[in-house]
Structure formats: C-alpha cells, structure tokens
Amino acid sequence: MAIKLLCFDLDDTLWPCLPTIMHAENTLYAWMRQHVPAITQRYSITELRALRKQFLQAHPDLQTNLSEARRASLRDLSRRFALDNDWVEPAFEVFYQARQVVTLFDDVPPALDSLQSRFRMASISNGNADIELTGVARWFEFHVSAEQVGQAKPHPAMFDALLRQAGVDASQAVMVGDHPEHDIAGASQAGMRTVWVNRQRLDAPQCPADVEIIDFSYLPDALRQLEAKA
Numbered sequence: 342m343a344i345k346l347l348c349f350d351l352d353d354t355l356w357p358c359l360p361t362i363m364h365a366e367n368t369l370y371a372w373m374r375q376h377v378p379a380i381t382q383r384y385s386i387t388e389l390r391a392l393r394k395q396f397l398q399a400h401p402d403l404q405t406n407l408s409e410a411r412r413a414s415l416r417d418l419s420r421r422f423a424l425d426n427d428w429v430e431p432a433f434e435v436f437y438q439a440r441q442v443v444t445l446f447d448d449v450p451p452a453l454d455s456l457q458s459r460f461r462m463a464s465i466s467n468g469n470a471d472i473e474l475t476g477v478a479r480w481f482e483f484h485v486s487a488e489q490v491g492q493a494k495p496h497p498a499m500f501d502a503l504l505r506q507a508g509v510d511a512s513q514a515v516m517v518g519d520h521p522e523h524d525i526a527g528a529s530q531a532g533m534r535t536v537w538v539n540r541q542r543l544d545a546p547q548c549p550a551d552v553e554i555i556d557f558s559y560l561p562d563a564l565r566q567l568e569a570k571a
C-alpha cells in the first residue's frame with residue numbers, strides 16, 4: 342500500500358526533550374528570582390520541580406494541556422505564598438519561549454528535506470512545542486496537538502484528528518515516533534503503519550512497531566520496506 346502521509350512526533354523524535362525543558366525551567370527560575378524572589382528564596386529549582394510534579398499528579402485532567410498545566414502550577418505557587426497572580430502569565434511566557442529553543446538531532450534535517458518531495462508530512466504532539474517557533478514548520482503541512490484535540494496520544498481521537506485533517510485513510514499513513522505506547526501502539530491501534538525511532542536502543546518487546554530504526558538516516562529505507570511489504 343502506497344504511503345501518502347508521514348506523521349512525526351516532536352519531542353525526543355526530532356530533538357532531545359530533556360535539555361529543552363531543563364533550559365526552559367532554568368530560564369524561568371532565573372526570571373522568578375528577579376520577579377518573585379519570595380518563591381526562589383524558599384524553594385530550589387529541584388524542589389519547585391517536585392512541587393509541580395505533585396500538583397500534576399493531583400490534577401490528571403491537565404495532562405492534555407501542558408501549557409495550562411504549567412500556568413496552573415504557577416498559580417498554585419502564588420496561592421502558597423499569598424501572592425497576586427499578575428506574575429503568572431509573564432512567567433509562563435518566559436518558560437514557553439525558552440521551551441521552543443530546540444536542537445534538532447543531526448540526522449533529522451537531511452532526512453526530512455529528502456522525504457518532503459515524496460510525501461505529505463504532518464506533526465503530532467502531546468506537548469506544547471510550537472512548530473513555527475521551533476523552526477520545523479517548513480516541513481509540515483499542519484500540526485495536531487493534545488491541547489486542540491482535548492485528548493493525548495495514545496488516545497485514538499488524536500490519530501483520528503490527524504487523519505481527518507489530512508483527508509487520508511489510516512492505511513495510507515505512517516507514524517514516526519520515539520514512544521512505544523503513545524506513538525507506536527496508539528497509531529497502530531488507529532490502523533496506521535509505524536516506524537519506531539529507538540535512539541536509546543531500548544528493549545521493548547511489546548512495542549508493536551512495523552519497523553524499528555535508531556535514527557532518521559535509516560528512515561527512507563524503512564519507508565521503502567513498508568511500501569514493499571503490503
């Protein structure tokens with residue numbers, strides 16, 4: 342079956358996510374030191390991270406909107422310190438802009454450049470990376486986010502939204518992502534074919550990927566394999 346649409350996860354598929362988030366949290370913390378010193382004098386960045394984690398565990402409904410989750414955890418801090426909330430939106434904006442500063446894996450740009458002439462391409466993410474601000478929009482026709490859909494991968498609503506927007510059948514689409522469950526199991530259940538980008542060389546025998554690769558230099562070959570299979 343010919344492939345019409347390639348769908349790419351963003352975080353940890355096109356760039357490493359952890360350094361991006363660490364940079365954004367450090368930038369936010371430096372900003373807070375200036376603007377809400379009462380908080381940074383009381384809590385280290387590590388303690389704030391732990392508080393945020395606790396807060397999110399208590400509010401699982403925020404999992405599908407990580408921007409709102411970030412704002413809500415800042416408002417929670419505000420409440421603990423009996424502060425006004427007027428610093429929250431500027432603080433979020435500092436975090437959000439810093440979160441868009443990504444360093445693509447070296448193998449990603451050449452692969453996407455070459456695939457762009459052969460396939461339609463879109464991106465799909467549970468996170469709050471912006472394809473314009475991260476500089477990857479030139480490769481993608483559109484982006485689907487958990488925030489728009491109101492559900493997060495591996496929920497089928499995410500893949501339905503993607504396929505509907507592209508106007509292609511699941512059998513004509515291939516999902517490329519790093520996460521065995523969110524990307525691979527989710528897309529596979531939606532009827533898509535899947536390429537698991539296993540950069541960490543994880544052992545995941547349960548991962549239902551059609552093809553597994555260790556970086557994007559193998560992606561063109563993986564797609565040829567998939568097209569030949571069916």
Ligand SMILES: [Mg+2]
Pocket residue numbers: 350351352353354518519520
């Ligand atoms: Mg990912």
